[in-house]
Amino acid sequence: MHLEGTVLRGREFEPVEGRVVVEDGTITNIEETETDSTDIILPAFVNAHTHLGDSIAKEAGEGLSLDDLVAPPDGLKHRLLRAASTEEKVAAMHRSLRMMERGGTAACLEFREGGVEGVDIIRQALDGRDIEAVVLGRETEAAMEVSDGFGASGARDAEFGELRNATDNAGKLFGIHAGERDSLDINPALDLDPDFLVHMVHPEPLHLERVGDSEIPIVVCPRSNLVTGVGVPPIRELVERTTVALGTDNVMLNSPSMFREMEFTSKLAAVPAAEVLRMATINGADIAGLNYGLVEEGRDAKLLVLDGDTDNLAGAKDVVRAVVRRAGMADVKDVYL
Template sequence: MELSGTVLWGEDYEPVQGTLVVDDGEIVRLDEERTDSTDIVLPAFVNAHTHIGDSIAKEAGRGLTLEELVAPPDGLKHRLLREADRSELVEAMRRSLQFMAETGTAATLEFREGGLEGVHAIREAAKGVGVEPFVFGRGDPAVVDAADGYGASGAADGEFGRERNAARTAGKPFAIHAGEVDATDINPALDLDPDMLVHMVHAEQLHLDRVEDNGIPVAVCPRSNLVTDVGLPPVRELLDRTTVALGTDNVMTNSPSMFREMEFVAKCCDVEAPEVLEMATRAGASVVDGNYGVVKAGREARLLVLDGDSHNLAGARDVVRAVVRRAGSSDVERVVLP
């Protein structure tokens, strides 16, 4: 397979005109050459934090606090998940995954409620869609055996020492929400030596120092934090300390659109376009050791092709900036997924 146009090549997303050669699902090389194609070729997105089960309750819970919406065990989403028919849940998740595939997302780091059955349900929903769910199971520590890792709700909800040990024994990552509502649960979360923290809206200097010292990556979800009125994460400060990946969080409150998330963080936080694109691609892949998220020889060919001559993108002087701040689903020409 060959893809021609402007290729955002390598870890710096350098716009290079040429033809990208792909063989058997792997990027082989980029031949720099003049081409008539106006396409823009970039790595497909990696959504670093989702709750796709919430697809059964889109836009539910208007006027509720964050705790009333999502706090276990009796937040609105958990009640709706318990009440949902399994086939209804699987179909709702499949529809969200299909939307993600159509809008350029190759993989998602999913916090999956429902224990072992929840893990099986999302794997069923993802069959044939093309988006790879990296499933952080929740509930009984034994769920780690079937999941790809363990995703804890937060240190305020429990100690999670058994779950952390189970993940470590299985050689799988342990991730945990921290600092979403306030700072009180951040140090206890850090004490668990997690492989990823989620949110960190209320991170203070001590927490930032600990994150940097231990090299812990952070997934931020700015649109979700805005909707739930908890504030915005200190993205610039986090980027100066560690790997920061971008997620869309609960489908209940936000569409799983990485285009929307990139535009929001680019315009509301002190970050440059290449940094945002890295947050939406390579950073999330690195958390789970994925061999994708960057257009480079030897990497998996999980790619997004945009129409650079669309009404929206035609005339862009800075291609990376246009992709991050302006591009949307209507500009998608092709998505290359496994």
């Protein structure tokens, strides 16, 4: 198989005219050559932080605080999840996963509520879908053991030292929310030496220094932070110090669209468009240990093809900037997952 058009090549997303050659699901060559195609070929997205379970309750809880919305064990989200049947949760999550696929998302890093049962529910929702989910169980060590790791709610909610050690001994990912409400739980989260942090809306200078020294990756979810009223993360300052990836967070609060997250982030933060595209692709892939997120030889061919001749994209002078700030679901021509 080969795909022709403007290829956003490598980590810098250099726009080159040519074709991507794929053999047995692997990118084997990127050939520079003249082509009549107006397609734009880029890596499929990696959504680095999702909570798909609350797909059952989109736009519920208007006006509630962050704690009232999502804090365990009795935030609105958790009450609704307990009240929903397994069939309802599987069906709703399946639809969100299908939407993500159609929008060019190859994988998500899912913080999965509900212990072992919650992990089983998302496995059911993934049946028949091409998208990959790196599932981090929550609440119990058993959930970590049957999933890809552990996703901790936050250092203020519980003591996670033993679970961190168990996850490390199992050779799995450990992620934790930090700095979402305020700065008080950031140092305890960093003390756990996690594989990544989520949110970091309120880091103080000491925390930024620690992040820079440790180079612990951070996943930011600025649309979610805005909706819950906690503020927005200092994205430029974080990018200057470590790897930063993008996530869409709770489906209850936001659509799981990486197009929307990129546009919002690019217009909010003083970082180049290519950096935002890295945040939506290779940076999340690197956190999860996935062999995609870039168009380069040897990578798995998880690719997104946009029609560069849509009314929305035609005439773009800066292709990367147009992809990040302007492209949307209507511009998707093909998705290869």
